[in-house]
Amino acid sequence: MSFRPTLVSGPRKARAVAGLLILAAACATPASPTEVAEAPPASAGAVASTLVQLTNAERSKASLPVLRSSSRLMDAAQLHADQMARLGRLEHVLSGAEYPRPEDRLAAVGYQWSAYAENIAMGQTSAAAAMDSWMRSSGHRANILNTSVTEIGIGFARDSANRPYYVQVFGRPR
Numbered sequence: 145m146s147f148r149p150t151l152v153s154g155p156r157k158a159r160a161v162a163g164l165l166i167l168a169a170a171c172a173t174p175a176s177p178t179e180v181a182e183a184p185p186a187s188a189g190a191v192a193s194t195l196v197q198l199t200n201a202e203r204s205k206a207s208l209p210v211l212r213s214s215s216r217l218m219d220a221a222q223l224h225a226d227q228m229a230r231l232g233r234l235e236h237v238l239s240g241a242e243y244p245r246p247e248d249r250l251a252a253v254g255y256q257w258s259a260y261a262e263n264i265a266m267g268q269t270s271a272a273a274a275m276d277s278w279m280r281s282s283g284h285r286a287n288i289l290n291t292s293v294t295e296i297g298i299g300f301a302r303d304s305a306n307r308p309y310y311v312q313v314f315g316r317p318r
Contacts, residue, residue: 186271186308188225192218192298194271195312199288199296202279206289214315217297219253220246221311224264225299228309234266250315259316261287266309271300274310287314 200210227241228234236246243249246262263284268274278284287293299311 186300188222188300191271191300191310195275195298195310196296198272198275199312202275202288208289208291209294211294211296211314214255214295214297214317216250216253216255217295217313217315218299219297220249220255221262221297221299221313222301223249223252223299224262224313225301225309225311228264228266228311229301229303229307232303232305232307234264234309236262236264246313249313255315256318257315258318259290259292259314261290261293261314263287263312263314264310267307268310269308271310274308278312287312290314292316 196211196213203210223243224238224246227238227243231238231241238244243252246260250257250260263278265274265277268277278288293314293316295315295317297313297315299309299313301309303309
């Protein structure tokens, strides 16, 4: 499966957004039951730093430019990680949340995008394990190695049962 975000507008935008949401559903990675275990608490900042480094290492291996860290994308990713942890669900479109769709989260933080993509994961015991899961999934890997994006944001949260939620948001500003 391949994902290549593009700029869309007008009536095509609604169809494109619907298509992105369908594709995004394929880009959610829950951990296998054997990966869910007690992990030492990690700070959101440490997880974000590690995932940015690991993402850029994968891009470098593929001879792609590294992604710049964006504070607005960090905020959008953190919004989603917090919402998923609060509701206990791993979903790109999170009904019942204040910012249910990726576009809602990007608008909430003031990020004007020409392209975006999102990877989510739950239950992996570390940032490295989440990255490994994403790289073993064709849809997630395509987002990580997407040449249409130039920036990245990372979110991390734990739910009431201490399960970790990871979010990568990729973007290209307008």
